[in-house]
Amino acid sequence: MNLINTLIAGVSIGAIYSLIAFALILVWRSTRVVNFAQAGQAAFSTYVGLSFEKAFNNFWLALLAAIIAGVLVGAFVEVVIVRFIVKRATSAATVTVAPVIAMLGLLGIFQGVMGLIWGGEYQAYPTAFSRDGLTINGSQIPFSQNDLFVLLTVVAAMSVAALIFQKTSLGLAMRAAAFAPEVTRLSGIRVSRIRTLGWAFAGGAGGLAGVLVAPTTFIAPNSFDLLLVFGFTAAVIGGLDSLIGGVLGGLALGIGLSVVTGYLGGSYTFMTAFVLLIVVLLIRPQGILGARGARRA
Amino acid sequence: MTLRVRGLTIDHGAIRAISNATFNVPRGSITAIIGANGAGKSTLLRTISGLKRATTGSILWDEISLEHLQTEQIVRRGIIHVPEGRSVVTELTVHENLMLGGVWRLRAQKEDVAAAIEEVYQLFPRLNERKKQRADTLSGGERQMLAIGRGLIARPQLLLLDEPSLGLAPLVVEQIFHTLSELQGKTGMTILLVEQNAMSALRIASQGIVLDQGRVVIADNARAIMNDTALRHAYLGY
Amino acid sequence: MLVVRSSHKPSATKRTILALIVGIILFVGSNFIDEYRIFQGAQVAAYLVGIVSIVLLTGYSGQITLGQGAFMAVGSYSAALAVQEFGLPIWITFFIAVLAAALFGAIIGISAGRLSGPYLAGATLAFAVGIPALANAIPILGGEQGLSFDIGYAPGKYADTVSPYKWLFWICALCAIIAVVIAVNITSSGLGRQWRAVRAHETAAALCGINPARSKVMAFTVSSGFAGLAGVSFSATVGLVSPSGFTLALSFLLLTGAILGGISHISGALGGAIIVVIIPTVFESWTEEASLGVATYLPGIIVSALLLLSIALAPEGPSEALHKLRRKH
Numbered sequence: 001m002n003l004i005n006t007l008i009a010g011v012s013i014g015a016i017y018s019l020i021a022f023a024l025i026l027v028w029r030s031t032r033v034v035n036f037a038q039a040g041q042a043a044f045s046t047y048v049g050l051s052f053e054k055a056f057n058n059f060w061l062a063l064l065a066a067i068i069a070g071v072l073v074g075a076f077v078e079v080v081i082v083r084f085i086v087k088r089a090t091s092a093a094t095v096t097v098a099p100v101i102a103m104l105g106l107l108g109i110f111q112g113v114m115g116l117i118w119g120g121e122y123q124a125y126p127t128a129f130s131r132d133g134l135t136i137n138g139s140q141i142p143f144s145q146n147d148l149f150v151l152l153t154v155v156a157a158m159s160v161a162a163l164i165f166q167k168t169s170l171g172l173a174m175r176a177a178a179f180a181p182e183v184t185r186l187s188g189i190r191v192s193r194i195r196t197l198g199w200a201f202a203g204g205a206g207g208l209a210g211v212l213v214a215p216t217t218f219i220a221p222n223s224f225d226l227l228l229v230f231g232f233t234a235a236v237i238g239g240l241d242s243l244i245g246g247v248l249g250g251l252a253l254g255i256g257l258s259v260v261t262g263y264l265g266g267s268y269t270f271m272t273a274f275v276l277l278i279v280v281l282l283i284r285p286q287g288i289l290g291a292r293g294a295r296r297a
Numbered sequence: 298m299t300l301r302v303r304g305l306t307i308d309h310g311a312i313r314a315i316s317n318a319t320f321n322v323p324r325g326s327i328t329a330i331i332g333a334n335g336a337g338k339s340t341l342l343r344t345i346s347g348l349k350r351a352t353t354g355s356i357l358w359d360e361i362s363l364e365h366l367q368t369e370q371i372v373r374r375g376i377i378h379v380p381e382g383r384s385v386v387t388e389l390t391v392h393e394n395l396m397l398g399g400v401w402r403l404r405a406q407k408e409d410v411a412a413a414i415e416e417v418y419q420l421f422p423r424l425n426e427r428k429k430q431r432a433d434t435l436s437g438g439e440r441q442m443l444a445i446g447r448g449l450i451a452r453p454q455l456l457l458l459d460e461p462s463l464g465l466a467p468l469v470v471e472q473i474f475h476t477l478s479e480l481q482g483k484t485g486m487t488i489l490l491v492e493q494n495a496m497s498a499l500r501i502a503s504q505g506i507v508l509d510q511g512r513v514v515i516a517d518n519a520r521a522i523m524n525d526t527a528l529r530h531a532y533l534g535y
Numbered sequence: 536m537l538v539v540r541s542s543h544k545p546s547a548t549k550r551t552i553l554a555l556i557v558g559i560i561l562f563v564g565s566n567f568i569d570e571y572r573i574f575q576g577a578q579v580a581a582y583l584v585g586i587v588s589i590v591l592l593t594g595y596s597g598q599i600t601l602g603q604g605a606f607m608a609v610g611s612y613s614a615a616l617a618v619q620e621f622g623l624p625i626w627i628t629f630f631i632a633v634l635a636a637a638l639f640g641a642i643i644g645i646s647a648g649r650l651s652g653p654y655l656a657g658a659t660l661a662f663a664v665g666i667p668a669l670a671n672a673i674p675i676l677g678g679e680q681g682l683s684f685d686i687g688y689a690p691g692k693y694a695d696t697v698s699p700y701k702w703l704f705w706i707c708a709l710c711a712i713i714a715v716v717i718a719v720n721i722t723s724s725g726l727g728r729q730w731r732a733v734r735a736h737e738t739a740a741a742l743c744g745i746n747p748a749r750s751k752v753m754a755f756t757v758s759s760g761f762a763g764l765a766g767v768s769f770s771a772t773v774g775l776v777s778p779s780g781f782t783l784a785l786s787f788l789l790l791t792g793a794i795l796g797g798i799s800h801i802s803g804a805l806g807g808a809i810i811v812v813i814i815p816t817v818f819e820s821w822t823e824e825a826s827l828g829v830a831t832y833l834p835g836i837i838v839s840a841l842l843l844l845s846i847a848l849a850p851e852g853p854s855e856a857l858h859k860l861r862r863k864h
Contacts, residue, residue: 034653096652097599102846108839115832169400176397180386188372188401229664232657267672270665277661282646
């Protein structure tokens with residue numbers, strides 16, 4: 001396998017890591033909580049998509065349903081659970097630990113509920129496009145129509161997000177609330193509502209990522225756990241505070257892991273990601289693209 | 298419109314920050330709250346702007362009590378708090394920081410927000426020169442100007458300023474206080490100024506309130522406080 | 536929580552005597568209980584040690600861990616390898632498990648000790664997700680089937696009279712009693728006070744002459760040693776060391792037990808261990824009539840919901856909340 005092919009093979013999965021990293025960073029910026037339940041939220045949204053797919057046999061309707069489900073679940077989680085937890089956990093010893101554990105509890109509930117509703121076995125998720133490699137100059141490359149679709153969808157989603165963040169007053173409020181919630185409140189903005197929106201957007205991104213990745217990984221209640229770890233790694237590479245950093249981190253991780261898999265074999269994929277995560281955390285804790293050493297939080 | 302504070306008590310956990318404070322801030326004037334570090338000055342402002350809740354007592358603005366309103370609702374009533382420490386959003390540009398001050402009324406009063414931003418640029422020309430720069434590239438004095446400017450975009454009726462002189466060079470303090478005084482004269486807004494730098498604050502204020510360990514010990518004409526040597530020795534340390 | 540409570544706990548000697556009495560009661564008591572309950576007792580003992588390891592790390596030293604199952608795996612695999620490759624006797628492998636896991640914990644701790652909050656959580660989570668996959672990839676560890684780990688029968692003439700379950704229970708209970716005594720001694724020693732001081736206020740602790748980084752690495756090492764012991768006990772109850780034994784779910788289950796029992800006190804660990812062992816079995820018997828799905832997933836939902844509720848209502852753990860209530864009245 002030549003190098004170019006291995007690089008190409010990592011792009012579309014990297015785009016999906018970017019999407020998960022984006023969701024984690026959005027929540028982190030709005031609430032200073034790493035949403036480990038995102039794996040459950042994304043899987044739940046994907047199951048909703050699958051139900052629509054089965055009922056109406058329409059990929060696009062299912063995609064839309066999954067995104068909307070993600071948005072609703074994200075907002076629900078923030079309003080009903082996160083708000084309460086963050087308000088309660090105020091002492092130095094609990095402020096960082098309690099939200100993390102709460103998110104794990106939530107992940108457990110999600111996975112259990114999914115198991116009850118949809119069963120525990122792996123289910124196939126259909127695609128709208130062929131998953132056979134494209135042929136260029138008579139030779140097949142490890143990049144399919146579906147990979148192209150994934151890549152373009154993620155690019156489109158990110159462009160919309162960038163437009164919202166940079167060009168609208170909502171985006172301005174979201175960026176301000178991420179870095180200086182108190183000043184933002186004193187500017188007359190309902191920061192709690194901004195926070196809910198952050199979770200909703202992140203949930204939508206998770207739902208989209210789920211539908212994009214499910215044809216490859218299949219869908220089961222816990223099938224996105226590894227995706228979450230990769231997304232977290234990508235987010236940390238990017239610096240956890242920087243949306244662009246997270247997106248680039250996801251692409252870099254996807255391509256990097258594809259190279260490792262191509263040359264050393266699939267069993268080293270996870271090891272590489274884990275070592276990468278630890279190395280980045282230790283050597284450049286602010287992330288490759290992060291600006292400041294704000295790792296204590 | 299007068300701000301009336303009646304029997305206000307504020308606790309920080311087990312510590313009483315403000316104890317049974319009663320005073321008025323007359324409309325269209327500058328009132329300076331002075332006192333040593335830890336006298337409870339910042340806590341008082343944070344309670345007026347709804348960031349902190351009072352234990353007992355009432356805060357009335359325009360005969361409406363504020364103590365149960367959310368910060369955002371208080372802002373919408375024209376009470377703008379510029380907190381301590383040159384509080385700007387360092388990750389945003391100068392212009393974006395000013396925009397932030399007007400986001401809540403952008404839909405209804407878009408033109409007026411733009412006009413208010415223009416006025417701030419005229420008031421602080423240095424900000425205009427740096428409007429595309431990120432706020433963390435500004436000097437301390439420029440950041441304070443930006444923080445005050447962000448507050449002005451809301452066209453405040455009552456401006457709460459917390460230690461605008463903190464950590465700034467005397468010349469810059471002089472300039473900022475001069476601008477504030479002029480601005481007050483022009484717009485007729487009410488300013489409640491919290492300061493440790495008592496001399497500078499009392500010079501532009503018409504009324505002074507001296508806090509000591511959470512209690513209002515004096516509320517009087519600013520000039521009278523400045524001239525009262527015994528009082529200055531006892532509470533202001535000079 | 537800046538004030539580190541001074542406590543009037545019994546001395547080390549008294550604790551040892553107390554432990555001996557508990558041991559004798561369990562030893563005698565185990566003859567009057569049916570086999571299934573004895574097996575559950577062994578499970579409780581194994582989980583108890585695992586929960587103690589989390590309480591030490593998260594409750595006392597303030598470092599969150601979502602990957603305690605990974606340290607258990609390290610202990611278990613080293614023990615099983617020691618038997619398989621070197622033919623060492625079983626009782627020595629318990630020490631090997633503790634040492635291997637502690638060594639591993641020290642290495643991880645050196646890197647993790649510099650992380651806090653969500654970063655530490657994420658790193659340990661990655662660890663927990665990755666260990667089963669890693670074990671699968673290393674041929675000597677036996678892949679998906681794993682390695683067998685059989686503690687066998689009671690020695691000599693007791694082999695016929697002591698049932699395997701009872702023998703298992705005695706070993707696991709002995710491990711648990713020793714672990715708890717050591718843990719309590721650690722927490723009431725200077726080391727434990729250091730941990731709590733760093734947890735409450737790192738800078739203040741540093742100003743008192745404590746080296747926070749060293750204190751955190753130490754906590755990781757000690758906690759991992761306990762986790763290694765928990766792992767080998769756990770594998771003894773299963774009779775097998777395999778990747779599927781050390782899933783993320785195990786780490787979560789232990790954390791849940793630690794939180795429900797009360798993360799800030801060793802004393803809560805027993806309650807936590809009983810809860811995590813009993814809840815699934817209770818539901819299994821209740822839902823026998825119901826569908827398979829309910830039996831499989833309801834216990835997980837209940838345990839997770841309990842975890843969430845307990846964090847929401849008492850962020851510092853139920854025992855801490857009770858302490859506060861008592862102080863109020």
